[in-house]
Amino acid sequence: MRPRKIPQRKCVACQEMMPKKELIRIVRSPQGDIQIDLTGKKPGRGAYLCGKVSCFKLAKKSKAFERALKAPVAPEIYDRLEQDFIKVEDEFQAAKAMAGDDDDDGK
Ligand SMILES: [Zn+2]
Structure with missing residues (x-):
């Protein structure tokens, strides 16, 4: 009955649900290393963030990462x-623009 759904995840900062591929994943590896995971496939506990620096800052301020990653x-x-986020965000937006199929919202 239900149409096949695109997996959705919630941005830890603004709480907005978004298709997984439009979010940036931050992962805490089993070794405890916290990093941005562009592949979305690294093992560990993940937190998702929409590609906005403002959301990164909000997540930092509200300690949303600590909660999502269950680690200080x-x-x-x-x-x-x-730093990484700002770099990644550029590439991320560029990649999204290049894909160019469903980028016409907000215009
Ligand atoms: Zn957000």
């Missing part, structure tokens, strides 16, 4: 993630 996140980890 050190300030230097945040700094590193933020």
